Amino acid sequence: MPPAREVILTGDRPTGPLHLGHYAGSLRSRIALQATHDQTILVADLQALTDNSGRAADVHRNVTEIVLDYLAVGLDPELNTIALQSAMPELSELTMLYLNVVTLARLERNPTVRAEITARGFERDIPAGFLCYPVSQAADITAVRATLVPVGDDQLPMIEQTNAIVRRLNALASRSILPECRPLLSPVPRLPGVDGRKASKSFGNAIPLSASADDIRAAVREMYTDPLHVRVTDPGHVEGNVVFAYLRAFDPDQAAVAELEALYRRGGLGDVTLKNRLADVLESVIAPIRERRARLDRDAVAPILRRGTERARGRAQSVLADVRAAFSLAPV
Amino acid sequence: MPPAREVILTGDRPTGPLHLGHYAGSLRSRIALQATHDQTILVADLQALTDNSGRAADVHRNVTEIVLDYLAVGLDPELNTIALQSAMPELSELTMLYLNVVTLARLERNPTVRAEITARGFERDIPAGFLCYPVSQAADITAVRATLVPVGDDQLPMIEQTNAIVRRLNALASRSILPECRPLLSPVPRLPGVDGRKASKSFGNAIPLSASADDIRAAVREMYTDPLHVRVTDPGHVEGNVVFAYLRAFDPDQAAVAELEALYRRGGLGDVTLKNRLADVLESVIAPIRERRARLDRDAVAPILRRGTERARGRAQSVLADVRAAFSLAPV
Numbered sequence: 001m002p003p004a005r006e007v008i009l010t011g012d013r014p015t016g017p018l019h020l021g022h023y024a025g026s027l028r029s030r031i032a033l034q035a036t037h038d039q040t041i042l043v044a045d046l047q048a049l050t051d052n053s054g055r056a057a058d059v060h061r062n063v064t065e066i067v068l069d070y071l072a073v074g075l076d077p078e079l080n081t082i083a084l085q086s087a088m089p090e091l092s093e094l095t096m097l098y099l100n101v102v103t104l105a106r107l108e109r110n111p112t113v114r115a116e117i118t119a120r121g122f123e124r125d126i127p128a129g130f131l132c133y134p135v136s137q138a139a140d141i142t143a144v145r146a147t148l149v150p151v152g153d154d155q156l157p158m159i160e161q162t163n164a165i166v167r168r169l170n171a172l173a174s175r176s177i178l179p180e181c182r183p184l185l186s187p188v189p190r191l192p193g194v195d196g197r198k199a200s201k202s203f204g205n206a207i208p209l210s211a212s213a214d215d216i217r218a219a220v221r222e223m224y225t226d227p228l229h230v231r232v233t234d235p236g237h238v239e240g241n242v243v244f245a246y247l248r249a250f251d252p253d254q255a256a257v258a259e260l261e262a263l264y265r266r267g268g269l270g271d272v273t274l275k276n277r278l279a280d281v282l283e284s285v286i287a288p289i290r291e292r293r294a295r296l297d298r299d300a301v302a303p304i305l306r307r308g309t310e311r312a313r314g315r316a317q318s319v320l321a322d323v324r325a326a327f328s329l330a331p332v
Numbered sequence: 333m334p335p336a337r338e339v340i341l342t343g344d345r346p347t348g349p350l351h352l353g354h355y356a357g358s359l360r361s362r363i364a365l366q367a368t369h370d371q372t373i374l375v376a377d378l379q380a381l382t383d384n385s386g387r388a389a390d391v392h393r394n395v396t397e398i399v400l401d402y403l404a405v406g407l408d409p410e411l412n413t414i415a416l417q418s419a420m421p422e423l424s425e426l427t428m429l430y431l432n433v434v435t436l437a438r439l440e441r442n443p444t445v446r447a448e449i450t451a452r453g454f455e456r457d458i459p460a461g462f463l464c465y466p467v468s469q470a471a472d473i474t475a476v477r478a479t480l481v482p483v484g485d486d487q488l489p490m491i492e493q494t495n496a497i498v499r500r501l502n503a504l505a506s507r508s509i510l511p512e513c514r515p516l517l518s519p520v521p522r523l524p525g526v527d528g529r530k531a532s533k534s535f536g537n538a539i540p541l542s543a544s545a546d547d548i549r550a551a552v553r554e555m556y557t558d559p560l561h562v563r564v565t566d567p568g569h570v571e572g573n574v575v576f577a578y579l580r581a582f583d584p585d586q587a588a589v590a591e592l593e594a595l596y597r598r599g600g601l602g603d604v605t606l607k608n609r610l611a612d613v614l615e616s617v618i619a620p621i622r623e624r625r626a627r628l629d630r631d632a633v634a635p636i637l638r639r640g641t642e643r644a645r646g647r648a649q650s651v652l653a654d655v656r657a658a659f660s661l662a663p664v
Contacts (some may be wrong), residue, residue, distance in 0.1 A: 099461035101459065127436075128467065329377070
């Protein structure tokens, strides 16, 4: 019998189309892991509602789009379990049970929650659901008994919160019913938006995976470089230069990128030349995705989600049975 | 076709045996309403866990005891829907969805929650589940589309919170999917414990419905009366006098109780005489309950809960479908 593959839980909130930041930061890694790992990809539509309850119809529409994005980048629904969060009642049940072993103070201290509260400008008026979302993430992770969770370094508190819950539950059960998980940190720094700010749907500064060749050229043309680098011969900065950030993330010839950086620093490399190169690189990344997406059958999404959700629910039911038993709740 | 009976949601947290305070304050009223109203009685075991997660086994055991208490006092499982909260996943799903339309600030302002936080001494260390329990109650109430909720006057904020959620959901759905509810205030003042403090399982100062004749006499003997009423001829106080509180709640001859009060005030009525009367009155209340309980088959509880829970889940599923649609979530 082959050794059991390690279980990964990953996913996305369906609040808009996936973009190159997602591709560099997580989708490429999922593609690399899909053959060797037991990977569940959760379309986190319930979590999207925690701060988008007024845009519920958008969230719903984006569920299909995001699965099309997955298929277009090459995630194989036979190798991965693609599941829909809102179609898994077990996740709500686990969350409600876990809320009993997490204090309000602990949730309020969660740095990711604090940062988001500040960014969204809702101090005490945060939806209660938003405050509870680290617990909901713990439910997602433990529901498939994941031991590996791909995260950015700003999401480490989520892993800590999950493991704190796991330890409380194992103590309640007086045996190990849930595994602790560890982070799989992305080796790629977070890709900035075209304007140099954080890539975000609300800023409209990201390049979606469905971008046309023209969209790509237009976006690259607007990219933030170095405002002091006016003439070709001027020395320029590569730090904070968005074009170089994208080249480092996507150019297959990284030795050439290093040489271009050196030349740009010394002076002698114009933004137009550089941007033409990047536009070609990005088109070579996106073209096959775009073409695959065009050939996809939208009607294939529902059965894929249904099968994946069923598979994930099977695991979640076994986990829920263990967690209910830890709380002395009878089987339903 | 007869007019639809009004829907009531009521219930108890299974944290200990029901006592005379429950009987005076709610069980008698449920018995009176069961023939004319569509009454769901929820055994709120999940809510009991919000601040008893360390005593989960106790909560589990008390589920059976509380249903036996219901049957013993004369609640008819054919007339009422007796359902088990933890066996209704729809309630967790509704709670999670409602948490998106309630702010943290609003939950923290809830006077019932504030009072309980103070009473239990857990300031910021409150379990997050405990803070969320008014939302969980809103899920219970709306899950059966209840319009009438028996409450003490200290629980009115629960009704307000529920109706606030109902209005938000109806606004989201752009139509009335959930009815607002109104309180059914108990006409009986809250019955004190034998020592004059609030009746509470943790004080051990309540008379359980399963008390033997000897238990009753012993409890009545210890009842707080008036410490200044030493001799029979001394004038005595009836305010704060626990014996009179119980006589007013249970003595079938209230005219006689009024005369006894007058005599006690003037002087000339001894505590022993009074307590003998009360012991007889309470024995006449409890004896038939005790006898019915002794004849009950414990094995009847599980099928009663199963049937009631199924009935309640049928309604809850229809409500959940409406609420999910309001959030643009596809049917599962």
